[in-house]
């Protein structure tokens with residue numbers, strides 16, 4: 001509720017105009033039955049044609065004004081809700097951007113998508129309803145009740161008798177719809193997750209001929225969603241027939257008692273018609289308000305899910321006052337660094353210490369799951385160390401202004417990710433103002449010039465979603481070029497050469513070596529051949545450093561490294577180093 005109120009009050013001017021239209025519209029709607037009563041009692045029954053014409057014209061004019069006000073009301077309401085939802089989505093997106101990986105993992109990417117799309121839409125539907133009818137109906141109801149009481153108090157008591165019945169009904173429906181709404185939104189999260197997994201992993205699904213299995217997984221969550229929706233809508237729609245039953249019963253009683261009063265001469269026909277019209281307004285307003293009230297739990301569930309996203313504070317803050325400039329560029333020191341993914345889990349990095357200087361290449365090797373990727377993700381603060389510290393150019397990474405820290409690092413992820421757009425767009429992602437020469441140079445170092453030139457449109461070739469129109473190796477080379485173009489002080493290659501053939505891998509590294517003489521280079525690799533020329537190789541085992549040195553030193557002194565190397569290199573290669 002707070003969320004909806006806060007965002008609505010941001011647009012006070014539109015809200016005020018909406019309110020004016022509502023007020024005017026109600027005045028007109030409430031005035032019409034009185035005019036009608038006058039027309040019947042003083043015009044039609046008295047056979048005064050001139051009076052009938054006069055009141056008729058007045059009614060026409062009043063109706064036209066009412067229509068204009070209603071139009072204004074609809075326009076104002078739609079404009080307001082659209083702006084509110086735009087603000088909510090903008091703020092959510094902005095906050096999501098600041099999330100560390102921890103928050104993404106906690107809420108889940110699919111759920112974040114549902115929240116920014118469907119939950120925001122649910123809130124929009126509700127606010128639209130509130131703005132169109134939420135203000136209007138209580139005012140209309142109160143106004144109508146006042147008119148009812150002032151017209152005929154003895155008839156009014158029948159209307160009051162039915163009200164508690166309606167209130168209890170509305171309360172019960174709202175109460176039962178809340179858990180159903182919550183379940184519905186969380187089933188939608190699941191639908192989103194399965195669709196996402198299926199579509200991104202389509203090749204795996206097909207390769208394992210698991211379409212049927214995935215289909216049944218989808219069917220299950222879809223059925224759960226449908227069942228929930230049916231229950232929810234059945235509950236909601238039960239309200240209308242029940243309401244009309246009560247309404248019609250009241251009407252029958254009123255016509256019965258009213259006709260007796262007319263017979264006795266204590267009530268005029270026109271007054272009864274106006275009275276019934278007011279009752280219609282009152283009960284109809286009540287029903288409309290009840291629908292808003294019944295929709296509230298559903299919108300509230302969505303608003304809470306949105307609020308959760310807005311309230312989530314990244315554990316890794318931008319640090320506005322942090323260090324932006326340093327004297328040196330690329331000196332990296334790990335001091336007794338330990339890291340666990342969650343407080344309860346055991347550390348995956350244990351007491352790691354090493355140093356790297358500009359011009360040096362430091363490589364990490366170890367069995368899978370030994371913590372190589374985790375270790376280098378601590379550099380740009382994708383996660384924060386649990387113990388110890390990481391210094392870059394003498395400053396703790398936590399003390400940097402976050403963008404300045406990340407600006408120093410060219411990070412090439414294990415899974416190359418390209419964005420939809422052209423090849424050029426993807427390269428400019430690294431440096432928006434890069435010149436043609438810089439682009440060409442980066443492509444050349446990354447061994448990508450040739451295949452880019454072979455594309456019919458060259459740099460302007462479109463990259464389809466996820467880069468699916470490029471091979472794994474081509475994607476990796478473009479991702480490398482994108483990082484190279486920035487010329488950062490520190491390069492981090494997280495197994496980024498794995499999809500390249502041996503020859504391309506060797507050529508790329510050789511060319512890179514010439515280029516990045518003043519930068520610090522970290523390479524994570526599974527292939528010994530990729531890292532054997534590194535200045536320092538760090539061998540990791542279960543998160544611990546179990547060896548440090550050059551290829552030759554480690555071959556001679558470290559059994560784990562020797563075992564990895566001997567499993568990949570020929571005897572000759574081993575001997576020649």
Ligand SMILES: Nc1ncnc2c1ncn2[C@@H]1O[C@H](COP(=O)(O)OP(=O)(O)OP(=O)(O)O)[C@@H](O)[C@H]1O
Pocket residue numbers: 105341348366367368369370371372373374375
């Ligand atoms: N997001 C995560 N949440 C919890 N545990 C994780 C997460 N990512 C990795 N791990 C765990 O941390 C450990 C180290 O994983 P990491 O990816 O760093 O290993 P790696 O040496 O890079 O492996 P590989 O060579 O297979 O890529 C593994 O046991 C892994 O299961």
